Amino acid sequence: MKPSEKIHTFARRWCIERIAELRQERDHARQQNVDTSGSSVRPQTAVLEAILIAVEWLRPEELGSRHIAAWRLVETGELAPLRYDLWKKPEDIRSIQEERARFVEAVRAFAAQKDWKQWSVEPLPYRRFLQEHESANLMVRLRERWSITKRWWIPFDEYQIPYEALVFDSTAIRNGLTVEALRTVLAQHGIERLYGLHDTNQEPDCELDLALWDPNHWFPMETYWLTESLDWLYYTTHETSTTIAGDWLLAEIKAVWPNWKEHLFVPPWKKPA
DSSP states (O other), rough: OOOHHHHHOOOOOOOHHHHHHHHHHHHHHHTTTTTOTTTHHHHHHHHHHHHHHHHSSOOOOGGGSSSHHHHHHHHHHHOOOSSSSOOHHHHHHHHHHHHHHHHHHHHHHTTOOOOGGGGOOOOOEEEEEOOHHHHHHHHHHHHHHOOSSSSSSSSOOOOOOOSEOOOOOOHHHIIIIIIHHHHHHHHHOOEEEEEEEEESSSOOOOOEGGGOOOOOHTTTTTTTEEOOOOOOOEEOTSSSSSEEEEEEEEHHHHOTTTGGGGGGGOGGGOOOO
16 A cells, blocks of 8 residues: 555544444443443544545545645545534533544554555555545436436336336345345346445445445435446435346345245235234
8 A cells, every 4th residue: 555545544443443442341331330421432433433434535646745634634534514413512522632632643653654565554455435526417417317216216206217117115125135145146247346325414425345245224214325337226215125226236136035925015005004
């Protein structure tokens, strides 16, 4: 890895591991029946998640020299906006500021090593968040390719479409088909990375390695999953439905999930009383 890639990877990994550490501390406290309602873990985790998103918006190849990369990442740690403005108490604000300072100190210490070739950082699977114009361009192409004329997609309206699209119960896919089987099917077709486009502003759109893809993590919201070729589409909703289109993908799913017909989605308002 180049210096900027190493620093960027270090910053990503530091946030991921620190978030995991904080959550482990919280879970341990709960197991010991300790009241965590006044804990600083939530604001600390919130600012780290905001920093991680901001870091993953940056492209390592565009960060320049190691000094510029370090400066950009320090600035990111200091200024990354929180996604939700919930933390008003002085102790929460202090916890957030302290967590930002920890991140900044860690990045500066890593970048201060003299010989960058000796810098040691384990690689991470690829993930980055898309710029606004990238998301907009993909959404336009997606809607044209799959005849999506409204904000939502199947199964909320009757569509006259020239291709097969099946709507499954998301829980059945998670428990019966499994994400591991889905990843295997995609990998066998040479897919290494995919895009996720969210239909709300709750989560930023992303590009990630197949190894990180878990549509079940996002299925309580409207999310489209696709690749540059647009020859298949995977769409989840907050109603826990999953719509899948694409001849080869549906054929593969039917082959590895023989009882798929038993798990077609029925909207709650259409179920018998």
